[in-house]
Amino acid sequence: MTESQSGGLSQPAVTLSTAQKTVQVALGARSYDILIGTGLIDGAGKAIAALGDGMRVAVITDETVARLHLDPLMAGLADAGIAAVSLVLPAGEKTKSFEALMQVVDHVLAARLERGDAVVALGGGVIGDLSGFAAGIVRRGMRFIQVPTSLLAQVDSSVGGKTGINTSHGKNLVGVFHQPDLVIADTKVLDTLSDREFRAGYAEVAKYGLIDRPDFFAWLEANWRGIFSGGPERAEAIAVSCRAKAEVVAADEREAGRRALLNLGHTFGHALEAATQYDGQRLVHGEGVAIGMVLAHEFSSHMNLASRDDAARVQRHLAEVGLPTRLGDIAGALPPTDVLLDHIAQDKKVRRGALTFILTHGIGQAFIADDVPGAEVHRFLEERRSP
Ligand SMILES: NC(=O)c1ccc[n+]([C@@H]2O[C@H](COP(=O)([O-])OP(=O)(O)OC[C@H]3O[C@@H](n4cnc5c(N)ncnc54)[C@H](O)[C@@H]3O)[C@@H](O)[C@H]2O)c1
Ligand SMILES: O=C(O)C(=O)C[C@@H](O)[C@H](O)[C@H](O)COP(=O)(O)O
Ligand SMILES: [Zn+2]
Numbered sequence: 189m190t191e192s193q194s195g196g197l198s199q200p201a202v203t204l205s206t207a208q209k210t211v212q213v214a215l216g217a218r219s220y221d222i223l224i225g226t227g228l229i230d231g232a233g234k235a236i237a238a239l240g241d242g243m244r245v246a247v248i249t250d251e252t253v254a255r256l257h258l259d260p261l262m263a264g265l266a267d268a269g270i271a272a273v274s275l276v277l278p279a280g281e282k283t284k285s286f287e288a289l290m291q292v293v294d295h296v297l298a299a300r301l302e303r304g305d306a307v308v309a310l311g312g313g314v315i316g317d318l319s320g321f322a323a324g325i326v327r328r329g330m331r332f333i334q335v336p337t338s339l340l341a342q343v344d345s346s347v348g349g350k351t352g353i354n355t356s357h358g359k360n361l362v363g364v365f366h367q368p369d370l371v372i373a374d375t376k377v378l379d380t381l382s383d384r385e386f387r388a389g390y391a392e393v394a395k396y397g398l399i400d401r402p403d404f405f406a407w408l409e410a411n412w413r414g415i416f417s418g419g420p421e422r423a424e425a426i427a428v429s430c431r432a433k434a435e436v437v438a439a440d441e442r443e444a445g446r447r448a449l450l451n452l453g454h455t456f457g458h459a460l461e462a463a464t465q466y467d468g469q470r471l472v473h474g475e476g477v478a479i480g481m482v483l484a485h486e487f488s489s490h491m492n493l494a495s496r497d498d499a500a501r502v503q504r505h506l507a508e509v510g511l512p513t514r515l516g517d518i519a520g521a522l523p524p525t526d527v528l529l530d531h532i533a534q535d536k537k538v539r540r541g542a543l544t545f546i547l548t549h550g551i552g553q554a555f556i557a558d559d560v561p562g563a564e565v566h567r568f569l570e571e572r573r574s575p
Contacts, residue, residue, distance in 0.1 A: 189491075190558045192445065204420040211430040213347060214438040218367050222347060222430045224423060228374035229260050229335065233268030236333055239369055240304065243331070244271040246296045248319040249310040250279040253337050256380050261310055261335065272308075273299045281466040281473065283314050284353040286362075292322040296330070306331035306369065312338035312385070313345030313473065317363070320351030324366030334371040338381055339389025340474050342373040343396075343429035348437040348450075354466060358534035359458040365442055373430075375423050386416065387510050388474025391453075391481070393425050396432040398481060398502065399449050402552030404428055409505050416509070448537055448556050452546040453481030459531035460515075463523050470519050471512075478511040479518070483572065488547045490568050498550045515572055525569045529562060 208225030223235065236245065245265065249258055254276040265272040275295040277283050296307060307330055309319035316334055323332035334346035352363020378386065390412070397405025414421030433450065440447040457473070457480030464470040485499035503513045515522060522528070537544035539558065543565065547557040 189560055192556045192558060204424050209423065209427045211427060211434050213367070213434040215367060215441060220367065220369055220371065222371040222373060222434070224342070224373045224375065224427055224430065226374065226376040226423075228372050229257060229377060230264055232261055232335060232372050232374075233264030233266070233270055235370065235372060236265065236306070236308070237268040237270055239306070239331070239333075244299070244301055244305045245273075245308045245333070246292075246299055246301055246305075247272055247274040247308045247310050248277065248292055248295075248315055248322070249274065250277050250283065250312075250315055252279045253311045253315070257337060257377050258310065261308075277315070277318075279314075280468045281314055281354070281461070282468075284318050284360075284466075286353060286355070288318055289322060289353055292319060293326055296322060296326050301326075301330065303327045303330050306333050308333045308335060309346075310335045310337060312336070312341045316341050316345045317351050317360070318353060320349070320366050320368070321353060321363050324351055324364040329366065332366060332368045334368045336371065336373050337377045339378055339386050339426075340392050341389075342375070342378070342426050343389060344392040344433060344450075346371045346373065347430055347433045348447075349441070354462075358462050358531060359466075361534065361536070367441075373426060375426065378422070379418065383510070385472065385474075388472045388478075390415070390509055391474040391478040391506065391511055393429050394506065395450070395452050395477065395481060396429050398485075398548070398551060399432075399452055399546075399554045400552055401428075401432060402550075404432075405505075405551055412505075412509055445556070448544070449546055449554050451537065452548075452554050453477040453479075453484050455532055455535050455537065455543075455545050456480035456483040458535065459528050460518065460522075462531045462534075463528055464518065464520075475512050478506045479513055479515065482506060482513045483515075483569075484546060485548055486572070487545070487565070487568050488549070490571075491547070491564065494548050494550050494553075498548075501551065515569075522573070525566055525573065528569060529566055532565065533562075 211222040307323035309316040336342045336346035349367035352360045457476030460476045488494040543560040548554045
């Protein structure tokens, strides 16, 4: 097994403030801002209008989000003089499909939107990944704006330009890198998110601490209640997460190296999502990541790379906030370990058939491990499944 790229970043202090925050993703001519604050959806039309004169947009959303948050966005767009059409799709992971992609593409083309017009994703990561993919391929690339409405989308999926859909062969296997022109994260809309989906998004927040910000992880252990109850800690955790992701994306936009660290917990997690057929009743993405991050820490300990205590600390914190952390926490039977390994072998980090995992030397010390022996992963998973 070989080790490359570790995080090794300095530790910015976490400071609390309720003011609107802006985080920039520095990508030269394609740089963009992430606006974070309460009530931003009402002014989103103005912010979008500032991107260019005469822009028209197609807003893509899902049924749940449309019921709660589409009207104010459409009203703001109209007030700002932006002509807009909207498309409402079913909520849930199964919407990241070829069928839904065709619907979005058809909708945008039927509205005769041009390259300089924009696709606006109003929703969670499912809508963001799907709409971003459509924006990346229609007319070989249209403008794209993210209005993330789930915690997960505000801290992770709306930033960085990974877009795509799932196929029967696995998770996110078809897609393109296509950066947004603007991200508008209205923290007020999180008040309508279910507890389960909020927790799922929190897994990706904790991920940034576990990759290379041990002080942030310790701060989360002490302050998670404020994040869940909507205190000033919530916007701060979102901003710290966006800064962490923006920094990695700016350094390695297309995952030639270091960006793979953002995949901590995902090699196991994506396999579990595929193994449960993207059935959101059994497992949603953030929950798969939570279980996957615990497995990644435990596997690191199994390989004598990290202490058992750190793995136990990660498991304790994620369980404390109410996330699943064990294979046995997933309702219903899982397929045999061979099948899980087959899913892992479809991971996009695989090189010449060899498995790559994000492993760790401890909390905040993640690294990219190439050539991880499949037999060892198999043995480890068999152990984790036995009662
Ligand atoms: N592109 C990336 O970098 C990236 C990063 C992380 C995750 N992802 C992808 O994101 C997806 C998961 O995103 P998600 O967790 O947001 O799932 P999601 O989009 O399915 O949203 C979760 C649920 O919450 C509902 N919802 C969203 N906002 C709401 C609100 N404000 N009020 C009430 N309900 C609301 C949705 O309707 C949905 O039912 C996965 O497909 C994952 O692969 C992508
Ligand atoms: O932005 C990234 O890079 C990530 O890995 C973020 C992940 O949280 C996200 O789930 C991403 O979609 C996974 O990427 P994939 O390349 O493994 O599909
Ligand atoms: Zn993720």
